[in-house]
Amino acid sequence: MGKKRKHSETEQAAPLKKDDSAPERPKRTLLGWKDKAQDAEEPKQPAPEFRNKEKVLVTCSRRISFRYRHLMLNIVSLLPHCKKDSKVEAKSSKGATLNELVELKGSSSCLFFECRKHKDLYLWMVKSPSGPSVKFLVNAVHTMEELKLTGNHLKGSRPLLTFSSNFDKDVHWKLLKEMLTQVFGIPKEHRKSKPYHDHVFAFSIVDDHIWFRNYQISVPHNEADKVARGGLDKMTLVEVGPRFCLNPIKIFGGSFGGPTLYENPFYVSPNQIRALEKRNKAGKFAKKIKAKTRKKMHELSNPLEPDEFADMWKDDE
């Protein structure tokens, strides 16, 4: 309970901290150096001061496979403002249960990884009290543990979010962009966030799918707030991971349900794809039988002329 009050305490203490003129030595905490400059930043706005109080609840269904579980754990490590919860039973009316869970934990949004048939991963991204919810199908998953993804960054540092311009082209993309910003962007003065920006998320829409990439920024620099001349040109990005591709299926008006606001016309469920494949393969045997009977009929109807030379070699045995 004490922790929950800390936010309001710091809010009152922040204006006092603004009077520090000389930069003090950064306070040393267990996890690293806590820079006072971070706390001194306060948005200077008209009356309503905005505080990003986003809290994300991350859960999964039971019978989730290892790859998707690792993806979920990667996302938990990327978002310090999230809270990981235990597995949720599959068959319960998941709308009601999950809504209750979200309210209980006091989170404002939820990422629910649902794994079906041990093969397909669906991701629900939900804004809690009455917000819209989106169901995605997740493809092309690569976790951070893959050795080909060599980058690394501070745990909990705030990412820069880059979106491709086609997020502004249509309403449902705009809504998705807003939701992604709120879920994946770490609140500014979060307890567990680290001060510097050393990684960047890239969300792009290609072929009506949202592709997610996470890169580490490496730029040669000497000071913390200035890039050396020409340093921006020498900036390189190294991929940290994870990687995944989201295919939006439906957008609902309520959380985990409600009126459908958007349906993806190009979406074909993976079950149907598998069924189609099976049907194609199943046709093979039937076609073979049909071809055989057709051949027999053809032979019966067009008998061959008797071959004069057929018996020629028979006596030589």
Next chain:
Amino acid sequence: MSFEDDDFVEDDEMNMIDEDEAASDSEAESLSDSDEEITEKLAEPTKTAVYNRDGLLDKLQDISWPEDIDWTHKLTVEIEQGQQAAVDVNDDLAREMAFYTQALVGTRQAFEKLQEMGLPFLRPGDYYAEMVKSDTHMEKVKSKLLYEKRQMEEAEERRKARDNKKMAKEVQSQKMKERAKQKKDEIESVKKWRKQRQQSGFSEKGAGELDLEFGNGKSFQRGGGGGKKRPGVSPGDRSGGKGKTASRMNNKKREFRDSKFGHGGRKGLSKQNTAETTNDFKGGFRGGKAGGNKRQKR
């Protein structure tokens, strides 16, 4: 990354099926009330998809943050995509390049903004904090990179050695031919000199005409020029000489596996009657795995 292929194939099939398959699926039944139903650019004319633009806009208004907050809360950058249509989903390299350039351009813009604001945004060299991947993991990454580099270098060396060997073989055959020719020539010249002497009746003044080059002592060395450099190899040996390549390869494999899974222990010598065990009452060292509860993979 064997999963990558499966997933991309699946994406392909999804697109193909949209265009080819005529039977509509049950996803099309819209759940409930929606104010407008606009058929978006559909693959098939029979499908109707819900697209409630007003509803979406309403929800967007509901959830979005106020307009006038500081950019540092959002940290979003939008990147114009000039040639977006040119990015083919299935061309992995082009797609990843597009994502990379998007992130790069975005970071540049963001850094410029941050620099203007005067906020610290670059990590100082002495800032040590918990990273998202553990140190052991980064060690593994490093060793894999080194391993790949070493493989490439070794392949290069092997190729060069092979080429050199070919060259050397050619050069050697040339030399052999030359030497043979020289030998023949010398013998011929001796024969000619003898004939000349015969013809001129064994007179003494013909002796100076012998034109052999005795200064070049190399041609009379045993075993060809330079002597045998590898005395252990018999002349008729075609296997390429010493060093059993097969056992060397197995040894490398064994070494790698040992380093990863641990040495298996000697084969059957754990309970032998040797000098040490004879004098050893109550049993002393009981062999390799005397470590108690040692599970192989932790």
